[in-house]
Amino acid sequence: MQQNINTEKDLQLRELDAMCVNESRLEHKWYHNFKYLVIGILFGIVFVKSEVISWFRIQEMFRLQSFHMYGIIGSAVITGMISIFLIKKFNIKTIYGEPIKIAPKTFNKGQIYGSLIFGLGWAMTGACPGPLFAQIGTGATVVAVTLLSAIAGTWVYGLRREKLPH
Amino acid sequence: MLEFLKQPWAWYVAGPLVGLTVPLLLIVGNKSFGISSSLRHICASCMPANIPFFKYDWKKEVWNLFFVFGIFLGGAIAISLLSNPNPIEVNPKLATELAGYGITDYSNLIPEDIINWQSLFTLKGLILMVGGGFLVGFGTRYAGGCTSGHAIMGLSNLQLPSLIATICFLIGGFIMANLILPTILSM
Numbered sequence: 524m525q526q527n528i529n530t531e532k533d534l535q536l537r538e539l540d541a542m543c544v545n546e547s548r549l550e551h552k553w554y555h556n557f558k559y560l561v562i563g564i565l566f567g568i569v570f571v572k573s574e575v576i577s578w579f580r581i582q583e584m585f586r587l588q589s590f591h592m593y594g595i596i597g598s599a600v601i602t603g604m605i606s607i608f609l610i611k612k613f614n615i616k617t618i619y620g621e622p623i624k625i626a627p628k629t630f631n632k633g634q635i636y637g638s639l640i641f642g643l644g645w646a647m648t649g650a651c652p653g654p655l656f657a658q659i660g661t662g663a664t665v666v667a668v669t670l671l672s673a674i675a676g677t678w679v680y681g682l683r684r685e686k687l688p689h
Numbered sequence: 690m691l692e693f694l695k696q697p698w699a700w701y702v703a704g705p706l707v708g709l710t711v712p713l714l715l716i717v718g719n720k721s722f723g724i725s726s727s728l729r730h731i732c733a734s735c736m737p738a739n740i741p742f743f744k745y746d747w748k749k750e751v752w753n754l755f756f757v758f759g760i761f762l763g764g765a766i767a768i769s770l771l772s773n774p775n776p777i778e779v780n781p782k783l784a785t786e787l788a789g790y791g792i793t794d795y796s797n798l799i800p801e802d803i804i805n806w807q808s809l810f811t812l813k814g815l816i817l818m819v820g821g822g823f824l825v826g827f828g829t830r831y832a833g834g835c836t837s838g839h840a841i842m843g844l845s846n847l848q849l850p851s852l853i854a855t856i857c858f859l860i861g862g863f864i865m866a867n868l869i870l871p872t873i874l875s876m
Contacts, residue, residue: 533745533746533749536741536742536744536745537745537746537749537750551718553751555718556751556752556755557755558717558718559714559717559718559720559752559753559755559756559759560755560756560758560759560762561759562710562713562714562717562756562759563755563756563757563758563759563760563761563762563763564759564760564762564763564766565706565759565763566707566710566756566759566760566763567759567760567761567762567763567764567765567766567767568763568764568766568767568771569698569703569706569707569763570760570763570764570767571763571764571767571768571771571798572694572697572698572703572767572771572773573697573698573699573700573702573703574697574777574798575703575707576764576798577777577798577799578798578799578800578804579777579779579783579787579795579798579800580777580779581862581866582779582783582787582866583779583780583783584862585859585862585863585865585866585867586780586782586783586866586867588779588780588782588783589779589780590700591700592700594700594701594704595700595703595704595707596704596836596840596841597704598700598701598704598705598708599704599705599707599708599841600708600840600841600844600845601708602704602705602707602708602709602711602845603708603711603712603722603841603842603844603845603846604844604845604847606708606709606711606712606715606845607711607712607715607845607846609712610712610715610716615716617715617716617717617718617719618716618717618718619718621719623715623716623719624719625715625721625846626721627846627848628833628843628848628850628851629850630849630850630853631833631850633831633832633833634832634833634839634850634853634854634857635853635854635857636831636832637827637828637829637830637831637832637833637854638828638832638839638853638854638855638856638857638858638861639828639857639860639861639864640824640827640828640831640832640861641824641825641827641828641829641831641832641835641858641861642828642857642858642859642860642861642862642863642864642865643824643828643861643862643864643865643869644820644821644822644823644824644825644826644827644828644861644865645825645836645858645861645862645865646861646862646863646864646865646866646870647816647817647820647821647824647865647870647873648817648818648821648822648825649799650825651724651725651825651829651835651836651837652724652725652727652728652757652825652826652829652835652837653724653757653760653835653836653837655822655825656724656757656758656760656761656764657760657761657763657764658764658798658799659761659764660760660761660762660763660764660765660766660767660768661764661765661767661768661797661798661799662765662768663797663798663799663804664806665804665805665806665809665818666799666804666818668809668818668819668822669818669819669821669822669825670822671822672818672819672820672821672822672823672826673728673822673823673825673826673829674728674731674732674826675822675823675826676728676822676823676824676825676826676827676828676830677725677728677729677731677732677826677827677829677830678732678736678738678740678743678826679823679827680742680826680827680830680831681729681732681740681742681743681830682738682740682742684742684831687831
């Protein structure tokens with residue numbers, strides 16, 4: 524299926540409009556991915572226990588009726604900032620000894636239009652993409668429809684992206 | 690200990706734990722924290738349909754699918770082992786407003802009164818679940834990230850585009866929750 528894709532070109536394509544590009548030059552066996560499964564499980568537990576995935580908490584946030592969500596996002600950002608600062612300052616490497624690289628983000632108008640659209644959807648569903656997965660896990664099976672619709676939304680964006688203002 | 694864990698966790702416990710995901714993913718494999726990309730990888734793996742945006746080697750990003758599957762499992766584990774037996778406590782003002790729309794069930798994290806299989810076949814449910822989901826998927830990809838990729842990872846790395854995106858997420862949410870959602874919920 525893969526006919527020798529030019530690695531550089533593939534990376535550029537994956538980087539397209541994505542905050543999350545991840546290029547490890549090392550080849551790993553597939554089961555190395557289980558570490559991400561474990562991190563995901565811990566993350567999902569935090570999501571549920573802090574009620575981040577609750578539709579009600581999101582409604583409070585957007586009505587300025589509770590500090591809870593602002594406290595979580597704010598303290599998460601501060602923790603992340605300090606972590607990245609320390610990683611850069613001490614040149615911390617990955618567990619495989621690779622230097623840590625984070626792709627910078629360039630501005631395009633999609634970040635305004637897309638973010639406004641996402642904000643509308645966030646207040647309706649009470650979930651951004653991560654919580655959708657956790658909500659289904661808590662037994663709200665109907666949210667699988669919301670997730671499928673979100674996948675469809677992503678697909679339609681991919682289909683129309685050349686025609687959208689960026 | 691278990692009783693302690695079963696209570697809802699405070700923001701100052703949960704926030705730093707969420708933030709620690711950023712260095713953890715970087716250190717275990719040079720991965721930038723981001724969740725909405727998983728939706729793109731699902732498109733690329735299941736129905737690329739010759740669309741250039743989905744023609745890339747998604748297998749290199751398969752870690753992201755393991756990660757979101759973990760979030761799903763984490764949700765299931767938390768609800769079965771660490772579930773809080775009490776209803777969710779919300780601001781009384783919100784409870785009063787929602788009662789006006791017939792939302793009174795606080796036993797789940799999701800309002801069972803409006804988000805359930807029966808209401809999926811009503812106009813209100815269709816708009817909230819299918820319409821809302823579509824806006825989440827379309828908007829996050831158009832924006833190049835969601836709350837995790839922009840608000841947490843992007844701001845942590847001091848990226849100006851992520852600050853702009855985060856502000857716009859909030860503006861969109863404020864508009865929907867205060868100006869449009871009341872009409873939808875009144876249906």
